[in-house]
Amino acid sequence: MSNTISKLQRTLKMIYGKQNAKQGFDYLFGYMIKNYYRPRKSDQVDHIFIKSISYLFAIANLYDIDLEDAFLRKYPCVCPYCFSSPCVCILTKKRPSISLSFADEEQELRDKYTIVINDKANVSMTFEKVFSIIMKIYPNNACDWKHHGVAFHMIKTGEELAELHEACCRREKYGSTKDTATMLCVSDEMADVFAWMISEWGLWRNAAGMTEAFSQHYSSGCSRCHKKIDCKCQPREEHDTLLCSEYTKHTVESLLSILQGDEVLKNTFGIGFINGFMKDIREASSERQIDSITDKLIKSIGERLRRVEIDQRIRTEVFDTIALLEDAISKTHRYS
Ligand SMILES: [Zn+2]
Ligand SMILES: [Zn+2]
Known part of the structure; x- marks a missing residue:
């Protein structure tokens, strides 16, 4: 069975958790951006996404957020704004397609989330599975890819990265782990960054092989020192x-x-x-x-x-x- 996203996140925590906890989010964020915006030469695409997603995992680990769970909470097989799949936000102006009171909106998403996590089809949540959920909700991503190339995804990811950065700064400034409002915000923004990155990586790879490539990269622990627990590499300066x-x-x-x-x-x-x-x-x-x-x-x-x-x-x-x-x-x- 393939590695699930949660399992990969835990593997990375074993290798880098202690080191990363000493660095803080701005260090990790800097490297995530640096890796994500590398030129997309076709033989380096996997490396770009493996590294960028690893840093996203690292930030998630810093705040005890399970990225797989954060993704499913935000995208429980429907768009979080119009509650439909495929998304019809363009017709509803980002409002629910069914009429709901504000309080019911949150409940609706929570119910959808419960259904998704109890569905046996979702037991093995791999990168490919996430990709297929995104494509079902947002089939337009593939059209934009075809007509506008990589730029569309990179611009969208950039916007989400900026929002995640804001949320993390707020968390550093005001939040403790007890502050649920700021934590939810970080986990929401993290889900968005993740969704765009997986959407792009999946399109590069024709929806296959991402989980395998990621698992392979860390199969013998840290890619530099090969430690499976507590990497001993010097932090980058x-x-x-x-x-x-x-x-x-x-x-x-x-x-x-x-x-x-x-x-x-x-x-x-x-x-x-x-x-x-x-x-x-x-x-x-x-x-x-x-x-x-x-x-x-x-x-x-x-x-x-x-x-x-x-x-x-x-x-x-x-x-x-x-x-x-x-x-x-x-x-x-x-x-x-
Ligand atoms: Zn929508
Ligand atoms: Zn190492």
């Missing part, structure tokens, strides 16, 4: 370096330059001390190293700095820079 560490690094360097440039400060701390930190920070390559050097520097100059007699302008400059650094390292740790 590009994104967090761009987002946080590079800024912290420059700010540390400018703080050290201020110390170097002031005679009193240079004598107080010693040129060896200043140059030592300068060398360490320039050579630091990981976010963790940069943070720990910054932290050590702030602690070792903090108290002594208060006691030295220096020019008021320099003092302000030094303390302002330290405040920036304290802020930078506390932001870096906001997801850990």
Whole structure:
């Protein structure tokens, strides 16, 4: 029997769950986008979708969302807006095709969901199965594919990615796992991104072979270190370096330059001390190293700095820079 989507998500959690939990959603989101928007050379299409969907699984794991379930809740074999299959939103202006009160609308979708999950035909929810559900509800996707090529799907996925990003940011800002409203929103948006990605991948592949390709890619665990539990690869540095560490690094360097440039400060701390930190920070390559050097520097100059007699302008400059650094390292740790 083929792997189900839930099972594949759990497999990825075994391999990458611990690593990803340390990274936070913006890191994972960045890589999802980076992979999804690669040029579609025909021999790389599988790789694009395997990677993009893996990152979607990773974000889902971060928030304890089961993507298969999220998809079926949002798309219980009918369109979530017109409640029909095929979708007739174009005629109903995205309103239900049957007349329902607002409260009944939600119940209607919940009932449809219950029917779908109790249907034996849906026991093995593979990527192909999801694709066939989407195509039954939205046969127009295939027409758009035929007439407009890949652009239509990429634009739609882009819109959904933006909405998912908004939902995740709201979740990071306000939500805890107890906050059902924000969580539902994330899981809804996640279902949309997933639906568009599977729609596109299925069209590339003529509705076959996606689950097999995905399972194959992870059949011997992590594709780089081959661990089946807790991948031991170093997290990639590009994104967090761009987002946080590079800024912290420059700010540390400018703080050290201020110390170097002031005679009193240079004598107080010693040129060896200043140059030592300068060398360490320039050579630091990981976010963790940069943070720990910054932290050590702030602690070792903090108290002594208060006691030295220096020019008021320099003092302000030094303390302002330290405040920036304290802020930078506390932001870096906001997801850990
Ligand atoms: Zn519809
Ligand atoms: Zn690995």
